Amino acid sequence: MGNSRCLYPGSFDPVTRGHMDIIRRAARMFDEVVVGVLHNPEKQGCFPVPKRVEMLEKACRAIPNVRVISYGGLLARCTKEMGISVVVRGVRGVADLESETAMARINGQLNPGLETVFLPASPETNEISASMVRQLASFGADLAPYVPEQVLPDILAAFERIPEMNKEG
Ligand code: COA
Numbered sequence: 809m810g811n812s813r814c815l816y817p818g819s820f821d822p823v824t825r826g827h828m829d830i831i832r833r834a835a836r837m838f839d840e841v842v843v844g845v846l847h848n849p850e851k852q853g854c855f856p857v858p859k860r861v862e863m864l865e866k867a868c869r870a871i872p873n874v875r876v877i878s879y880g881g882l883l884a885r886c887t888k889e890m891g892i893s894v895v896v897r898g899v900r901g902v903a904d905l906e907s908e909t910a911m912a913r914i915n916g917q918l919n920p921g922l923e924t925v926f927l928p929a930s931p932e933t934n935e936i937s938a939s940m941v942r943q944l945a946s947f948g949a950d951l952a953p954y955v956p957e958q959v960l961p962d963i964l965a966a967f968e969r970i971p972e973m974n975k976e977g
Contacts, residue, residue, distance in 0.1 A: 812837075814894040814925070817844040817883050819851055820860045822963055823867050824941055826933035828956050830898040833927055835871050838894070843868065844886060845878040854942055855966065863963075867956040884918030893921055900929040 816834055820827060820843075834841045845860045855863070857878050868874040879886040887895065895915065899905050905926070912924035936954050944951055945967040955963060 811839050812894070813840045813842060813890075813892050814838045814896045815842045815844050815883075815887055815890070815892045816896045817846045817886070819848045819853070819938065820845050820864055821851070821854050821938050822860060822941060822955065823864050823959060824933070824936045824938055824955055825953070826898065826900075826929055826936040828867060829930045829933045830896065830927050831868060831874060832871065834896045835873050838896075839873060841871075841874045841896070842890065842892065843874060843876045844883075845876070846883055846886065847880055859962070859966075863959040866958040866962075869958070882918065884915050884922065887915075887922055888919050893923060895922060895924045897924060897926055898929050899926045900934050 814834055814837075816831060818827060831841060831843060843864055845857055845864070847857075861876050861878050864876045868876060883895065887893070895912070897908050897912070899908055908924070908926060912926075915924065916922050941951060941954050941963070944954070945963055948967075951960060951963060
């Protein structure tokens with residue numbers, strides 16, 4: 809298989825169990841997974857990028873072949889600069905597939921030879937999204953089923969909740 813590497817890009821605002829499912833599975837398929845916090849111009853950020861990187865690093869600590877980076881420009885340029893030729897994206901259903909296919913084609917045009925591999929989200933994480941997590945956090949709901957346990961305190965701190973309050977639901 810040689811020295812295979814992939815980039816798993818996303819907003820990760822914040823990292824969820826859905827992202828972790830994809831990262832774990834990609835880490836079994838590739839020698840190295842570079843998780844990249846990139847900028848989605850259509851989304852207003854919640855967590856600062858360095859905080860997203862820190863949370864991803866905490867969540868991925870037990871997976872030795874995962875590295876976390878951030879990049880402020882185009883995904884096509886990021887992969888070119890890093891010499892990475894495979895991008896991994898998770899898809900949760902037909903809606904994701906449509907937009908992800910368009911994105912994969914454009915990235916392939918900007919960086920010829922760049923391939924995008926889609927992994928279907930697992931049934932357990934299919935309904936999770938970062939915006940849902942942020943909404944639940946703002947209302948003080950229990951986030952444990954949706955985010956990796958290592959980052960739960962960071963998210964609660966950001967929303968100024970204490971864990972006991974969250975149990976109320
Ligand atoms: N299970 C559950 N949920 C998942 C998931 C999975 N496996 N994978 C993603 N999600 C959710 C995320 O939580 C997120 O939820 P949200 O919309 O509520 O925030 C959503 O699905 C997708 O987000 P994510 O995968 O984190 O990234 P994104 O779609 O916001 O990121 C970039 C897209 C950053 C990769 C893209 O904007 C990009 O490449 N930017 C760089 C600029 C560029 O090159 N632009 C041209 C692209 S053609």
